[in-house]
Amino acid sequence: MKALLSMEGLTGGYGDADILLDVSLHVDADEIVAIVGPNGAGKSTAMKSVFGLLTIRGGKMLFDGDDITRWAPNRIVQRGICYVPQVDNIFREMSIHENLEMGGFLRKGDLSAAYERIYTLFPDLKERYRTPAGSLSGGQRQMVAMGRALMLDPKLLLLDEPTAGLSPKYMEQIFQICRDVRDTGVAILLVEQHAKQALAFADRGYVLAAGRNRHEGSGANLLADREVAEMFLGG
Amino acid sequence: MLELDQLVMDFGKFRAVNNCSFRVGEGSITGLIGPNGAGKTTLFNLIAGAFHPSSGSIRFLGEDVTGLASHQLFHKGLVRTFQIPHEFHKLTALENLMMVPPSQPGESLFSNWFAWRKVSSAERDVERQAYEALDFLELTHVAHEPAGNLSGGQKKLLELGRTMMTDAKLVLLDEPAAGVNRTLLRKLETKIEILNRDRGYTFILIEHDMEMIEKLCAPVICMAEGRVLIEGDFQTVRSNPQVLEAYLGETTGDVA
Amino acid sequence: QADVKIGLLGGVSGPIAAMAPAMVDAAQLAVQQVNEQGGIGDGEKLVGVLGDSACNPQNGTDAATKAVNIEGVSGIVGPHCSGAVLAAAGSVTIPAGIVMITPSGTSPEITGLDDKGTVFRTVPSDDYQGRALARTLKEQGYGKVAVAYLNNDYGTGLANAFKAEYADALGGEITQFAAHEEGKASYRSNLAELAKGGADTLVIFDYGDGTGLTILRQALENGFFEKFVGGDGMKSDAVINELGAENLVSFVASSPVGEKSESLDMFNEAFKGVGGDPDAIFATTSYDAAFLMALALEKAGGKKEGVAAAMLEVSNGTGEAIRPGEWKKAKELIAAGTAIDYKGAAGDHNFDANGDVPGTYALWEVGSSGYEVIMEMK
Amino acid sequence: MDLFELLNFYVIPGIVLGSIYALGAVGITLIFAILRYAHLAHGDLATFGAFVALACVTGVGVPPLAALPVAILVTAAVAVGIDKVFYEHLRERPKIVTVMASLGIALMLRSVVQVVWGVDTETYSRGIVRPEDYFGLRIRDRELYTVAALIFLVGGLQLFLTRSKWGKAMRAMSDNPNLALLSGIDNKKVVMLTWVIAGGLCAASGFFLGYNTEIKSMMGWHMLLPMFAAAILGGVGRVEGAVLGGLIVGIAEELSVLVIPSEYKAAMAFAILLFMLLVRPTGLLKGKVL
């Protein structure tokens, strides 16, 4: 089967130094792929590279048949990739509702169903939909960020540590949402530090370390790998 | 060591902390858990002097410290980390740590101009200490990188590193584990235990990682909607039905 | 054959940008006439090097330094604003021993400069004009007046002198006396304040192509005051062009002229000939300054060392009269060793020991073809 | 002093002056809120707009008001052009760099005006216009036009910002440009739109200043500081705030001569501003909402 997103031999970084060194990965339609690895391994950088937010010096990226290596971010969004960054992932001065509105910026027509869906997922947000997102708690912000991404109907969802700072209850819920979303035909690529949980429910996983591919395989295989467990999953 | 009495914090009409009272014993590691938006971080902000409580009082080491500014509290021995990293983004990682120790001679214009020797010898000590912290946090290779360029997890580690740079009596840690690699996290847990046992630091720890709470904390306080829901040891708190419902989720209490 | 250079420093950019071009052109006219009629010395060409003093000391001193050191000028005409004059004199021309003659630096401070006799001006200190205007108004039977002046050295100087003479010495009544900042869009409330006290005449010490115009316009439009009096700064063509002569029947302005305004006519004609506007503010003084500088250079044999002394000799009230444009005649007389006395478009310019000139003024009104003299002032 | 005197000689001029300030302040506040820098070339851009209108009036012979739309269009285009050529590549840099660049643009614009149109004082129409009497209120027609234009232009702008999704997009971009991109907002278009609006309003402001008094090459520069004061007074990012701020500064300047010596009139805007910042640091209307 042809991959939905594929990164081939990507090399690049911020400024002069290369952070990513020959990184290759791919995501097929209908699958959840997890990236794990130590802090500073380049996981977030790999995600940003999809949107051209850094200098790419080698390799290329294909999405759904198009070479998107040098596309403008807003065009990529239009093409069907949605991204939740790890930090700075909300509009602080806008209300929760407006954040969601911005998520649906490209969508035409009536969005009330989409709002309804988000608010049922995160009832906390509904109560305070006019609060500026910047005054929310860490976990609530994460919900807003997820909500914003879910407003669009993307083909591929990139999530950078979606569960960081969320309570165990919501963490479970996020993973559940991911599965639900996948079942509606959206592929998901996510970075997680809750690596065990993530690999347990992902279809496939990659381990990145020091900017390079280290391991890859199905979630279960990686979990079973002793070296991976010791080095990256906390024993 | 720390006593909170009927603390209330209002943001406009919204009450984020509602009549919170509890005590933290000297030498303990208190765990603070609760659903998102329960008011945990706000409570930290109150204790650390970043916000002024709408009402209620805070006593620290037997002294009423309500309304003191954060820098004054710091000098009394209270250090905190931020949930959302507040790194100094243009300073290097090393400098982020080196700026922490209080009352450095080089912070006065006079000694910089007229007592340079004293300043530079103090600098060497601070630098050594900072490198030790970086080594421990596996950040040595980015010591000279501006902190703004660090990865999300590295910034969190740097936050934690700052608390290692001063002789604190009470350390407030706000979700130190979020975004930190699990292998490294196990190391951090050990470090916290050591600091607690050997150096006598008292900790209050906000976490959503139950494994870490279980391993380190006694007692555990669970907050919800600005109030203290229950206080007790980990097992008691975890098996409380309200906690299960509001926080851990009905399906599973064990996420490990 | 080397050219003889003089520096023309003007506030080309900056707050008096609108006034500067005419002043520079008038000075260049003098230079042109000199060259057409034989040049300096053995036919050496006189060159006016333009510098921008931007009406502030920083640019003023910079421009003066460049003129003196890079261009090697033998004398400087300008700068236009008193602040620039004081600074350029203090840090450049006095130490360097270069003669400076300003056409528009009216500050009394310039009088007291410890200048070793090298700083002159062709514009009288504010004092003369303010007092002369006061006396004339009194004579003409003006009664209660209100005074509005621009809050800079020019406006303040004139206004204070006027006040001292009109109210303190002559016992006239000044109902309101108020300064204003330049560049505001509305002065109507200022005018309303000035009108309190029942004066029917407004005396404006400001520039007619700047704020003064706005004030005059707003006063006319809203019917404040019946009569308007201006200093030389107000005698600007812009006033007529923008407001229309028909609206200015009750407007008079003072401006310096020579004892016999024949000189002025000569200048007017010549300046019109090169497309200039002789009614532009300080055009006459600028012309005179440049022409005097040329005369002094000629007298000093083109060498800058003697210029200061020569300046006093070519215009001290004794000698054969030289009028604007009469370079050839002057050159011959100087060559013959005859004493000459320049009688300029803006006055006779008999320098006193401080390099100042006492002014002679006329009062002007707006007639069908621009400004016309009503009477001489004393 | 009777009421009509107060209105005629202090309040009405204040409102007219305030409207002129307001037109400029709205642009300043938008740029401040969306692009996040102080645009110091704003005054000179207004001068430029006023001279474009003058060129239409003297060159083509249209009445001044008819020249206004042309001036607005041309100035808007020039503003967009300036942004494309000079500011765009500084967007990733600290904002202060763009502030300095805009200072350079101010000098360049002034230079263009002075070279092309000279430095003489000009008017759209020669002569003076006496006010009409409306039940004791003495108002000139052009003052009515000025206030009407303010209401019309700013009202339209406000409608546009609140009704179309571009208003939100502008806010989103000012809040978090990267995330705006990631939400599919075309930041370049947003920036362009901002400049079209700011440039157009700028031209209107310059035009009406010239229409009510005279046109001078330095007039915009002199208006810059009061306009900034107005923008901040109203609360950065608030269009209504900027209008309110402009009116307050204008009226206060005119009223100030009642209480302080007139040479301090220019300080009035700042005195109010300082006072307001002390009691309400966010501006009259809470800042940073478009």
Added chain:
Amino acid sequence: MELLGLVNYALFTAIFIAIYALLALGLNIQWGFAGLFNAGIAGFFAVGAYTSAVLSTPADDGRLGGFDLHFVIGWIGAMLAAALVAWPIGKICLRFRSDYLAIASIGVAEIIRLVIKSEEVLTNGARGINGIPRPAGDIGYTESQIAYLVIVLAVLIVAYVLVERQFNAPWGRMMRAIRDNEHAAKAMGKDVEFRRLEAFIFGAALMGLGGALFAHFNRSITPEAIDPMVATFLVWIMLILGGSGNNRGAILGAAVVWIIWSVSEIATDRLPHEYAIQAKYIRLFLIGLMLQLVLRFRPEGLLPEPLRGDLRGSRRTTKSGADHT
């Protein structure tokens, strides 16, 4: 002759650059290190210039004083007065957000300018103060310029050394931390308000000194010298162009910008004679354009802010850069 002229011009330019460098250095403390957007440089410049003028000129009955003191006392007085004026301003204004501080400080500077211009009993009003003694002013033109240059350079070097020392010390690190994240700095025990005030006052004192040096050089000071364009914005351009946060950058910026400012006039004078006046307008264009070009190609400034690590920082940076990749 020709050569002597060039030397004189160079001396003059160097003196001006040194004076502006002092202003830029003061601004660098405030903006480059403490992140305080002070757009009221002209105010402190003026206070310094006038204080020194009043202290060191002979008595004059039109205005305050004329105390006829030694110029060194005048200069010290200038610093003290500027610092003294900065204190309440800082107390009130430093709590504002950076952009608001800018406009508030412009406002304060404008008010200072209007007071200086209007209060004759204090400052002789619009006429300014004249006859300020220039140290070593009685010798020949060139000699006196050399002497003055030596004096200003000495002052500049002392200021540079002190400021640089202070920046590289923990003080500078603390200030940069405060600039980066005020909340975190507070949480780390730094008294942010006090430190900001300290930086503001220290910077203002240098600006005051710059004003005094300027007044003594010209032997006069008038309100025209405190025009915001030449006394505030120009200094900002110098600092940003030179590289804010870098003292050498501030000085280099002062040099480059002043040279652009001054030499552009010589350049545009090459235009044909008929366009002599237009040339002056075009000069403004040229200055603006040069500014754009420098910003385009060196947006961080000519000498960007260095990464100030520990005492041996720079050496390690390269090493760590290597093992990083």
